[in-house]
Amino acid sequence: MSGAVIDAAAPALPARSGTGRPAGTFRPSLPVRRLALRAGALGLGLLAWHLAASYRLDLGLVTFRNVPTPLDVARATAALAQSPKLGAHVGASLVRVLSGFLLALAAGVALGLAIGRSRTARDLLLPPLEVLRPIPAVAWIPLAILMFPSSELSMVFITFTGALFPILLNTVHGAEGASPRLVASVRSLGAGRSAILREVVIPAAAPSIVTGAAIGMGTAWFCLVTAEMISGQYGIGYFTWESYTLQNYDDIVVGMLLIGLLGMGSSALVRAAGGLAMPWARAGVRS
Amino acid sequence: MTARATQAGRAGRIELADVAIRLGQGEAAFDVVENVRLTIPAGQFVCLLGPSGCGKSTLLGALAGHLAPSRGRVSLDGETVAGPHPERGIVFQQHTLLPWKRALDNVAFGPKMRGLARGERLAQARAFLALVGLADFAERYPAELSGGMQQRVEIARVLINAPRVLLMDEPFGALDAQTRLMMQELLLDIWTRLPTTVVFVTHDIDEALFLADRVLVMSARPGRILEDIPLDFARPRGRDLVTDPGFVDLKRRCLDLLRPRDGKPPLPRLTPLGLPGVEAA
Numbered sequence A: 001m002s003g004a005v006i007d008a009a010a011p012a013l014p015a016r017s018g019t020g021r022p023a024g025t026f027r028p029s030l031p032v033r034r035l036a037l038r039a040g041a042l043g044l045g046l047l048a049w050h051l052a053a054s055y056r057l058d059l060g061l062v063t064f065r066n067v068p069t070p071l072d073v074a075r076a077t078a079a080l081a082q083s084p085k086l087g088a089h090v091g092a093s094l095v096r097v098l099s100g101f102l103l104a105l106a107a108g109v110a111l112g113l114a115i116g117r118s119r120t121a122r123d124l125l126l127p128p129l130e131v132l133r134p135i136p137a138v139a140w141i142p143l144a145i146l147m148f149p150s151s152e153l154s155m156v157f158i159t160f161t162g163a164l165f166p167i168l169l170n171t172v173h174g175a176e177g178a179s180p181r182l183v184a185s186v187r188s189l190g191a192g193r194s195a196i197l198r199e200v201v202i203p204a205a206a207p208s209i210v211t212g213a214a215i216g217m218g219t220a221w222f223c224l225v226t227a228e229m230i231s232g233q234y235g236i237g238y239f240t241w242e243s244y245t246l247q248n249y250d251d252i253v254v255g256m257l258l259i260g261l262l263g264m265g266s267s268a269l270v271r272a273a274g275g276l277a278m279p280w281a282r283a284g285v286r287s
Numbered sequence B: 001m002t003a004r005a006t007q008a009g010r011a012g013r014i015e016l017a018d019v020a021i022r023l024g025q026g027e028a029a030f031d032v033v034e035n036v037r038l039t040i041p042a043g044q045f046v047c048l049l050g051p052s053g054c055g056k057s058t059l060l061g062a063l064a065g066h067l068a069p070s071r072g073r074v075s076l077d078g079e080t081v082a083g084p085h086p087e088r089g090i091v092f093q094q095h096t097l098l099p100w101k102r103a104l105d106n107v108a109f110g111p112k113m114r115g116l117a118r119g120e121r122l123a124q125a126r127a128f129l130a131l132v133g134l135a136d137f138a139e140r141y142p143a144e145l146s147g148g149m150q151q152r153v154e155i156a157r158v159l160i161n162a163p164r165v166l167l168m169d170e171p172f173g174a175l176d177a178q179t180r181l182m183m184q185e186l187l188l189d190i191w192t193r194l195p196t197t198v199v200f201v202t203h204d205i206d207e208a209l210f211l212a213d214r215v216l217v218m219s220a221r222p223g224r225i226l227e228d229i230p231l232d233f234a235r236p237r238g239r240d241l242v243t244d245p246g247f248v249d250l251k252r253r254c255l256d257l258l259r260p261r262d263g264k265p266p267l268p269r270l271t272p273l274g275l276p277g278v279e280a281a
Helices: A002-018 A032-054 A070-082 A085-117 A119-132 A137-147 A151-176 A180-188 A193-228 A236-245 A249-277 A279-286 B002-006 B056-064 B103-107 B109-113 B118-131 B147-159 B177-193 B205-211 B239-243 B245-258 B276-280
Strands: B014-023 B030-040 B045-049 B071-076 B088-091 B165-169 B197-202 B214-218 B225-230
Touching: A032 A070, A070 A085, A070 A249, A085 A119, A085 A151, A085 A193, A085 A236, A085 A249, A119 A151, A137 A151, A137 A193, A151 A193, A180 A193, A180 B088, A193 A236, A193 A249, A236 A249, A249 A279, B014 B056, B030 B056, B030 B214, B030 B225, B045 B056, B045 B205, B056 B071, B056 B088, B056 B165, B056 B197, B088 B147, B103 B109, B103 B118, B103 B147, B109 B118, B109 B147, B118 B147, B147 B177, B177 B205, B197 B205, B205 B239, B205 B245, B214 B245, B225 B245, B239 B245
Parallel strands: B045 B197, B045 B214, B088 B165, B165 B197
Antiparallel strands: B014 B030, B014 B071, B214 B225
């Protein structure tokens, strides 16, 4: 009987070590099959676009007659990549989005912590903010032009309004979630109000703040085209809008793709920075 | 600080004068404990033993300063308890370590609040981690430690403040039986090296009799002290104590006192922070 057990176990050992993976890891983090599926989905999307655009598909409700093909867009991208204008456009947009985002991060976290921890702050600040929240970035344009002396400032303001609310609301949520047990226990260890904020509330809210910041970074880019429609000579959003007015249809798609890529990349950077700032969040996974 | 440390042997006398504690709001408010009159001399190890929901943890919360008595006075060495203070350290049933700090930084938290320089407080924290047998786990985050280890860190974090009183709310209640016995012996060992007054809440009769100098048995709600039992088993105590005839007699007496009389189901557990809902909020 014991012989059977040994026999059953024996072939399993070399087979497992043969795969070259540590025991307990049954599959790699992203199997080849899933990677292939993802690449395939992107490829299919490109193919559908290519076919629709090159045959100038007209579905009545929507028409592809004026839509450039992927190849046209690739050619336009290559042309823009070699032109000195690219750096100026991307640089101008980056400065606007980053200024708006950083201002929103500072204001959103500060207001969010206050609202999440103090009933007075909540009663004072939340009602006006709730009224402002549903107003879309486009609706701010006329007032932004009237309120700010320079168009640059009004564009930063528009991206700011876009990034503020996701950051604010997530920070409120995170600050409210700080455990009363942790607060009580650090009070017994000698922590006062500011130490509770620093040592308990902010770290407890940190994962929510990072989530809010990543979403806010996305919405800041989202609002960029709106903002850059105001004026200016540079910026990806301006470039996209200008391409339409100049009937450079290929460049419209190039601008759209650039915004998508820059937005995705900067959101990923925010998440990565958040992960670096929260080593304990990885600790639970490791154990 | 140093003056207090040198007189640690004497300081730590607790007095409860006619204490009552009410919990809940408006109509739903009720007396959890009433008429508690009690003196605990400095350096004594006292266990509060009682059925679930009897208010023993509530009483501990009042000693810690997290709950205010509705009547009477709670005092330590003659000073009225008016809020939480590092001199009255508390260990909860579920650990309250900060998940974002390594074990070492969790233990160094109290000294940090006192403004001690980083190098100095980390050195102190290492010494206290060694005291609870966790010298090799200083760099771990709480989520990377077992339940028993988390409670050891918690104890080290409280003791580093040189408290006059150590308050413990069923600190080993969530641990498995084996770990629990080990932790009881560890606690007694530490207590002989760093003598403080200890108030230890439990509903485990063996635990109370094994640890304490004195067991206070509480009644069901509203909690009152039914019986004050001094224990004079020799220290250091070993595991064979639990089969000692004197121990078994006392255990029988406690079982008798704790037997539910009216057949009512047990009450929900209260916490040193008040009603259970308060923790979840």
